[in-house]
Amino acid sequence: MKLAEPDNPVRYSWLADQGFRLSPGPYVSESYAARKLVERLPHTDALEKVTERIFHPGRVTRSWTTDPDHGVTFLSSADIFQSDLSSLAMITRKSYEENARLPLKAGWTLVTRSGMTAGRVTYARLDMEGLACSEHVLRVVPDRDKIPAGYLYTFLASALGVTMIKGTVYGTSVKHIESSHLSDLPIPRINDEIERQIDSLFQQAMTLRVQFQNGITEATQDFFESAGLPELSDLRWHDLSRDTDFSVSRVTPKTLRSLNFGPRAQRIIETLRSTPHRSLGDICQDGYLRTGARFKRVDASPANGVRLIGQRQAFWMRPEGRWINPRQAPADVMQKDETILIAAHGTLGDTEVYSRSVFVTRNWLAHAYSQDFVRMVSGDPEFPGAYLFAFFRSEAAFRLLRSMSVGGKQQEYHPSLLRELPVPECTPADRDRIAETVRQAYRWRDEADALEDKAQALLSEAIRDVNQG
Known part of the structure; x- marks a missing residue:
């Protein structure tokens, strides 16, 4: 049941706007209430102005x-x-x-x-x-x-702005x-000083988000160049010969699916094996490499729950998702620092997130994650998650993961093939440098989030002060 807010009660002018209707619907509409609250401020401009x-x-x-x-x-x-x-x-x-x-x-x-x-x-x-x-x-x-x-x-991105926008749907x-x-x-319109302060925070956040993008891209390029495989840093999959009319010998019962033997992917695997490498299963032997446990979602309030992130939302700039009770969910919904999550279920369209990877660190450790990810946790401190992520976000890794698919319409990974995936070692100095590049990029991302949050807090405080004054 919706109720009118005590600090924003229904007013006579609202009744007049609605032709003195006495049904409660329009008056407890969040959009209508938000618009009326903003219109009561001393100075407003129509968006078109x-x-x-x-x-x-x-x-x-x-x-x-x-x-x-x-x-x-x-x-x-x-x-x-x-x-x-x-x-x-x-x-x-x-x-x-x-x-x-x-x-x-x-x-x-x-x-x-x-x-x-x-x-x-x-x-x-x-x-x-x-x-x-x-x-x-x-x-x-x-x-x-x-x-x-x-x-x-x-x-427009604030609670008031979004509520009003959704009211126009x-x-x-x-x-x-x-x-x-x-x-x-x-x-x-608050005052010029506040508006400029908020804009300054916004501009700084935009700059940091570019630095984040440049940082993770640079880390991936550095990874392949350090491994002596610069040709894989700009892989053009569709320019390679298509996987048609090929034969395979020494097939074992492990897999009979032709996709798992595709020549394009096999050539990339052989290229990775041509440089010093370790298998993914070996790196994660004392860590973690499996999909999450299935569980029933039990909703909770934000004050008592955690935000559950699904496959698509995990790739967004700011997290979105429902709030669940973590005490009624398996422990693996929460992640360790520098966990890599690989979207584990989906179809093979190029624009689908299936086989794309995200890096969980810093602020995103506060969120829960659905079972639809492979959780990859390195068991060797010489191969930190930040280093591995520089590889797994690449086009080459994406295509190799796709080649390991099994299933019908909904695909997932063949566990043995996944464990056998070769990961270039590089030198210890290279690994440290690449990992630090990734970590710095994610520090910039968190700083951008904090600046945008600060701008929202400054706006809310200014509106509240004007409304109370």
Whole structure:
């Protein structure tokens, strides 16, 4: 049952807005209450007054390519939340150039506009500049002469902003938001100093997120160059000869699936074995290498529970997920520092997260993770998780993991093949340097999160002070 909030009670003016309806629905709507709370502030501007435009590019013809020399990264309405942008699909430059409204510019606020997740908010980061983005994403372009970009985003991404945006969603089975639905949203104006402070925090966070992306990319390149395998740092899988018309001898009962013997993957495995290496099973012998235990989710409040992260959400910039009671879940939902989680169930589409890896450290240790990941914990301190992650986030590792798939529609990994995966050793100095590069990248990510949280706290405090004054 929804109740009116004591600190934001239903007012006579609300009754007038609704034609003096006495049914409670409109008055306990979170969106309606949020809008009225913002409108009571001394100074607000309609969103259309502080933006250059609010738009989406319209439907486009998507011709796809796998050649980075002839393509542009394309962001779907889910990809805009991705933490790592290095493995996304590309459309051809011809498709990209046919619509001048496709490219993003850093600092724009992005709002998903269709589907069951309509109304979710993020922003175009510095490394999204010039990338193509789906028509299912609204672009809110700030007029920087009227409002700082970071302040506008921070409000629209706040609890009040998101609640108001979700209140504009219409439709039944397929939800939608149109540009015109957002144009009259009230945007509180606090004072120039606060707005500039919030924008400064936002700009610093954007810079740190670029440093994070550059850091993990640099670590992977360093890994292969140190192993003497620079050709694997920029693997173009689809440029290799396709796995057709091949034969295999000395087949054992371990596996009879042709995918597990694909020549492309086998050539990569032989390349890895040509350099000093250890098997993944050997590295994890005194650690952990298995999927999580299945369990029943028991919901809990944020104050008494932990956030449960699933396969897709684990790859987002900021975690999302339901809150569960950790005391009624297996112990392996919580992870040790520098655990690598590999998405363990899914299908073989190139844009699926199946076989992609995430690194759990620092702030993300506070979250729980579903059973749909292989938990990889090194048992050898000479091979820390940060070093291993530089390899497992690569295209080469992704393709090798895919080649170890078993199952019907939903794939998972053949446990023996997974344990046999060769991991280049490099030298101790190389391993230390690569691991530190990864750790520093994740420190930058956490700092970016903290700056965005600080901006939200500063906004909430300012609104509360103005409202009480």
